[in-house]
Amino acid sequence: MIKPVPPAILFILGAMLIPLLKGKLKQVYILLVPAVAFLDILYLTPGTSWVYNFLGYDLIFCKVDRLSLVVGYIFIIIGFLAILYSLHVKQDGQHIAAFLYVGSSLGVVFAGDLFSLFAFWEIMAVTSVFLIWFQRDKDSLDAGFRYILMHIFGGCALLAGIIIYTVSKGSINVAVMEPSPAYWFILVGFGLNTAFIPIHTWLPDAYPEGTITGSVFLSVFTTKTGVYALARCFSGAELVAYMGGIMAVYGVIFALLQNDARKLLAYHIVSQVGYMVAGVGIGTTLGVNGGIAHVFNHILYKALLFMSMGSVLYMTGKRKLTEMGGLAKFMPVTCVVFLIAALSISGVPGFNGFVSKGMVIASAVEAHMPILELMLILASVGTFLSFVKLGYFAFFAKNPEIRSKDPHINMQLAMALTAFLCVFIGLYPKILFDILPYSVVHYQPFSASHIFGVIQLFMLAGVAFILAKAMVVPHRATILDFDYFYRMGGRGLIWISTVPMSNFRSTLQVRFSRAMYIIVRLAKNPISILEIPTAYVYLRITKGLRYVSGYSSGETYNEGLYRRPIGVGVLMAIILLFAFALIYFIF
């Protein structure tokens, strides 16, 4: 029998063949890879395999347990659905980036040691940014750079933490952390990908700028691998649980004010990931099961939301709520799947969000965390409000100018299948309960008090929406977030480097070269020393005249002038480092 391989390999190697195929064959191939990966993961058995020795440490590429399996299942399922949604895309680059992104996320999930986890973590950051850049406009280019800068910061924090951990513990296995310097560095590294406040700004900044199909992938993998990593290493950390509560409320307040549909959805990722982080941070059996069940469900409905809003953008070219409206008539399929996703994310009984959100809130009660329970309920009300707003202004508000139709059949099919899964798990949660990390699930989602409680919550929140609708009407505006400080700080840094530092450098350069010139001249002809006073007087006079006439040499910092020498310098350094490492490891 063939030994199952780590599913990451299938996607990463699978990406290499994409450029060689054409037309229908390529479409069949890119759907076949996730299908094979799913079969492969079914054959994985708990335990560790694919272990390689590296510098005296064991690199584990395939550590299988119930936690990694459940996250692996949903990553591959959504990988398949998102690939189906993007089947019409002609650019190979987008497919390759998506494959590498899915593959590296699976690599993180099945990594048994911190080194290989870190390597896949970084591949994830680097490949996902291309799903933003393929949008090919200035906004996405800029947002992509901000995205990658923040992820490099998170990656550095993670690497620092891993090194400190390895040196102090002598082990590189992924395990629950105890408070130490390494703990905080690794928490920042994981927290950045999980969109902890205030290092979440890359998410609502970059996700709305991704390509239509790319944003579907983006909405799934980065934050969820973060939650997975927290579940592995920070389960039961109270601080993490409260951070989850803060994220849940913070996300919905910002979402309520957004005008860009995909930005609104991005803020809801922050909020929903808050539930997962809270569950994992509570750390009880119910908490971790609830958090991971929410990962599973959230991936489905959030991808569906990005698919439906992506379809609106694809067909109408409109991304702002102030420009949409009345689409229910023209895009019935998109409207129905959007409603299913909106009901799921809100946690309405009968849809998948209801089941897992209830588990997380119940775990907060069980762990005697009253504030956290109230925060999570508040976030749930806010989620409902924002999706009433999004649904109303996108699909039902009056807009006589809009004309459209439903998107390509592959996009419709992907949305329909995802919507089916949302409803199926909502009605039959046992199928999800059976694969959760802790096998015994003592939770009854469909109790009368829970169902009527949620109905009351939403009915009355709906009344509040009707009463205060004028206050949540979308406006054409930017809502400043913490990124204001990062951007202004960044601009300040660039100003310091390009004006005072650059001036200092050029002054030094001029002085040194002048001194050098004089020395050279004197060495050639010592008698010329007599000419110096004359030259000095001449120079002073001409300088004075220039000053009086207002002439300026106009020497300011020119970015283009330094790009190549610095780039070549960095490239040389990398090549040398690589060569050094190669020689070091081989001999």
Next chain:
Amino acid sequence: MKKILKGLFILLAVLCIPIGFFIKHEHAVFFWHKIPSIEAIFGIIGALLLIVAAAILASFAQKKEDFYD
């Protein structure tokens, strides 16, 4: 038509409040779990609280669309 629907929705919402008096919370842990129809109160107060919080946020953080350009 729109007004009738709106009225009907508000009526239904009000009607669902008394149901809470007949259904007890199974595992009452905090004191509010014992208050009948507490979710209805959470719903309306929570929603208004969030809308007000968003309005306060907008009062200082809402800038022109091209703010960063």
